[in-house]
Amino acid sequence: MFQRTKGSKRKYLAGLVLGLCASSYALASPMAVPGDVVNWEPGKTQVSNGDIVKFKEVCYKAKNRPGSWDSPSANSWFWDVVDCPTSGNPVPNPNPNPNPNPNPNPGELTIIPDGKGGYLMPRSELEAIEEQQTNTELFKLVRSDIATLDNASVEAVAPLKATNPENVRRAESIVDEAMWEYLFPLRNEKYTYTRFLQAIAKFPAFCRTYTDGRNSDDICKRSLTTMFAHFVQETGAHAPSWETSKGVPEWRQGLYYLREMYKSEDKLDKTYSKCSGWQGERWPCAPGKSYFGRGAKQLSWNYNYGPFSEAMFGDKNVLLENPALVADTWLNLASAVFFYIYPQPPKPSMLHVIDGTWKPNAADKAAGIEHGFGATIQIINGAFECNKGAETALAQNRIDYYKLFAKELNLDISGEKLGCANMKPFDTDGAGALMITWDKDWGWNANTPGNKSFRCKLVPYQYAFNALFKGDYEKCVEHHFNVQAYDENGNVIPEGQ
Numbered sequence: 001m002f003q004r005t006k007g008s009k010r011k012y013l014a015g016l017v018l019g020l021c022a023s024s025y026a027l028a029s030p031m032a033v034p035g036d037v038v039n040w041e042p043g044k045t046q047v048s049n050g051d052i053v054k055f056k057e058v059c060y061k062a063k064n065r066p067g068s069w070d071s072p073s074a075n076s077w078f079w080d081v082v083d084c085p086t087s088g089n090p091v092p093n094p095n096p097n098p099n100p101n102p103n104p105n106p107g108e109l110t111i112i113p114d115g116k117g118g119y120l121m122p123r124s125e126l127e128a129i130e131e132q133q134t135n136t137e138l139f140k141l142v143r144s145d146i147a148t149l150d151n152a153s154v155e156a157v158a159p160l161k162a163t164n165p166e167n168v169r170r171a172e173s174i175v176d177e178a179m180w181e182y183l184f185p186l187r188n189e190k191y192t193y194t195r196f197l198q199a200i201a202k203f204p205a206f207c208r209t210y211t212d213g214r215n216s217d218d219i220c221k222r223s224l225t226t227m228f229a230h231f232v233q234e235t236g237a238h239a240p241s242w243e244t245s246k247g248v249p250e251w252r253q254g255l256y257y258l259r260e261m262y263k264s265e266d267k268l269d270k271t272y273s274k275c276s277g278w279q280g281e282r283w284p285c286a287p288g289k290s291y292f293g294r295g296a297k298q299l300s301w302n303y304n305y306g307p308f309s310e311a312m313f314g315d316k317n318v319l320l321e322n323p324a325l326v327a328d329t330w331l332n333l334a335s336a337v338f339f340y341i342y343p344q345p346p347k348p349s350m351l352h353v354i355d356g357t358w359k360p361n362a363a364d365k366a367a368g369i370e371h372g373f374g375a376t377i378q379i380i381n382g383a384f385e386c387n388k389g390a391e392t393a394l395a396q397n398r399i400d401y402y403k404l405f406a407k408e409l410n411l412d413i414s415g416e417k418l419g420c421a422n423m424k425p426f427d428t429d430g431a432g433a434l435m436i437t438w439d440k441d442w443g444w445n446a447n448t449p450g451n452k453s454f455r456c457k458l459v460p461y462q463y464a465f466n467a468l469f470k471g472d473y474e475k476c477v478e479h480h481f482n483v484q485a486y487d488e489n490g491n492v493i494p495e496g497q
Contacts, residue, residue, distance in 0.1 A: 038052070038053045039054055040054060040055035040060075040072055044443075044444045046443055046445075047066060048062065049062050049064070052082060052084075053072060055071060058072070059081070059082050059085070060076075060080065060081055061079065061080045061082045062078065064077055064078050064458075065133065067441045067442060109129070109454070111448060111454055119454070119482060119483045121454070121477070121485055122485070122486055122487075123485040123487055126485060129473065130467075130471075130473035133473070134467055138434060139434065141357065142434065145205040146342060147204060148311065148312070149165065149201055151202075151312070153165075154198050154330070157197050157198045158194055158197070159193060164197070164201070165201050166208070167201070167203075167204055167205075167207040167208050168197050168200050168201045170216065170217065170220050171197065171200050171207045171224065174221050174409065180193045183228065183405070186248055186252070186255075186256050188255060188256065188257065190258050190328060191255045191332060195332065195333050198334070199331075199336070202312070202337065206337055206340070206351065207220035214356060219354065219356075221410075222354050222411060223340070223354050225406050226340075226350065226373060226376055226402065227336060227340055229399075230376070230380060231255055232250070232251055232254035233394065233401065234296065235296055235298065236253045236255075236257075237250075238250060249404075251400065251405070257298075258327050259292065259293065259327055260292045260298060263292040272291045272292040272300065273285055273291070275302045278464050279302065279303040279464070281464070282303070282306065283307070283316055284320065285302050285320070291304075291323055295326045295327055295336065296332060297338075297339045299326050299335045299339075305319045305326070308338055311338060343432065343436065345432060345433055345435065345436055345460060346428050346433035347379045347426045348432030348434075350379055350380075353371060353372075353375045354371075354376070358371075358431060358432055361431040363427065363431075364426070364431055364432075367423065367424035368420075368422050368424060369424070371417070372417035373398075373402050373416060373418045374417045375417070375420070375423070377398055377420045378420050378426065379426075385420065386424075386425075387422065387423055387425065391419050392421075395419060428460050435458035435459060436466060437462055438457070438466075438467055438473055439457065439461075439463045439465070440456055440480040441453040441455040441457040443455065454477065455477065
C-alpha cells in the first residue's frame with residue numbers, strides 16, 4: 001500500500017492507518033535534565049549541546065551535537081572537559097532493553113512499518129529535525145550566500161541592460177566589456193563577456209551590497225581580482241614567449257583553455273568515466289560520458305558535476321548526462337563562481353575570506369592562516385602549493401598574477417598576506433570548520449525498530465548528503481534506514497520529489 005511510485009501517489013486507507021498506528025514507533029531519546037550529570041554509556045546515551053556527562057570519572061560538556069557513539073575524550077570535536085558540578089546527581093541512562101510493544105506518543109517522531117521490511121516517516125518531522133540541527137546564524141548566512149537566481153532571469157542578463165541585477169551592475173562598473181577584452185585577449189570564444197555577467201547573476205551574493213559598513217565596491221573588486229588570478233593559473237596558456245610574439249604577457253593569457261588538454265567530447269576518457277563508491281552511487285556516471293576538466297575552474301569528476309548540477313538546476317542528472325554544458329554555456333564561468341562562494345569545510349569559502357565574514361581564530365592563526373589572497377591559494381590547492389617553507393612556483397604564479405590584476409583594477413593590496421609558504425592546512429579546530437554533511441547517526445534507541453536511531457547527524461567530513469541543500473536530511477534517513485517519507489495527506493512521496 002505504501003509503494004513508492006514514479007508517476008502517482010497512493011493514499012492511506014483510514015482502516016489501514018489505524019492498524020499501522022497501533023504498531024508504530026515513536027522516537028524517545030534519553031536526554032539529560034538540566035543540572036543533572038549523565039553517566040555516559042557508549043552507543044546508548046543521547047545528549048544535546050551543553051549537556052554534561054561523566055565518563056571514566058571525568059566530566060565533559062557536549063558541543064557540535066555528538067552522537068551516541070562519539071564517546072567523550074579530551075581535545076574532541078564534540079566535547080569540552082569541565083569541572084564536575086557540585087550540585088545535581090549523576091543519573092543512569094533509561095533501561096536499554098527495548099519495549100517490544102511501544103505505543104506512539106503524540107509529538108514524538110513517528111516510525112511506521114510499511115509491511116514490506118521498510119518504514120514510513122512523515123516529511124514534516126524530518127524537516128523539523130533538519131531545521132533544528134541547522135538553525136545557527138553561520139549556517140543561515142552560508143545558505144543565504146549560496147542562494148541562486150532562477151535560470152530564466154540569468155539568461156536575460158546582457159551588457160548594460162537596465163534590468164540587470166544589482167550585483168551584475170556593480171561588476172559591470174568595475175570590469176566593462178572593453179576591459180574584459182583587454183584582460184583576456186586570448187580567451188576561448190566560449191568565454192564571452194555576456195556569460196561572465198550571467199555567471200555573476202546566478203549568485204546574488206557575489207558583488208552584492210553589504211549593509212553593515214563594509215565597502216561593497218572594494219569587496220567586489222577584490223573578488224574579481226582574486227578570481228581572475230586563479231583563472232590564469234588554471235586555464236592560462238602559460239606561454240612567456242607570447243609577450244614578444246603576440247604582445248600578450250602571461251598574466252593576460254587566462255581562459256585560453258576551455259576543456260582539459262587533450263580531451264574532447266567525442267572520445268570517452270576511461271579515467272574520468274569511472275564512478276565508484278558512495279560518490280558513484282550518489283552521482284552515477286551516465287553511459288558514454290566523461291567528467292574531465294571543463295570551464296574556468298576546470299570542473300572535474302562526477303562528484304563535482306553532480307553537486308554543481310543540483311545547485312544550478314535542482315537536478316543532479318542535468319550535468320551528469322550533459323557534461324559538455326559546463327564548457328559550452330554560461331556554466332563555463334558560473335562553475336568558477338560556484339567554487340568561489342561554496343565552503344569546503346574545514347575550509348571557509350573564498351568569498352568569506354575576502355569579504356571578512358570568516359574571522360581566523362586561534363587555531364587558524366597558529367597555522368599561519370590570515371585574511372588575504374594567500375588563504376585562497378590554500379583553499380584551491382594548498383596541499384601542493386602551500387606550507388613548503390618557500391613559495392612554490394605555482395603559488396608564486398598566482399601571486400604575480402594577482403598583483404598585476406590588482407594594479408590594473410586600481411585595487412590597494414598593501415599589507416595583505418599574499419603567499420602561503422608557511423601556511424598550514426585548515427583543520428577542524430579552525431573558524432571555517434562548519435559541519436555541512438549528513439551521515440548516519442549510529443545511536444541506539446530502546447523504542448525503535450531494531451533499536452536504530454532513524455536519524456542522521458552533521459559530521460565534519462565529506463559524504464553524499466549536503467546539509468546546505470534542504471531536503472538532503474530526508475535523503476540521508478531514507479538511504480540509511482530504508483525509509484520513505486509521506487506528506488500531510490498520507491501520500492507516499494515519490495523519489496526525488
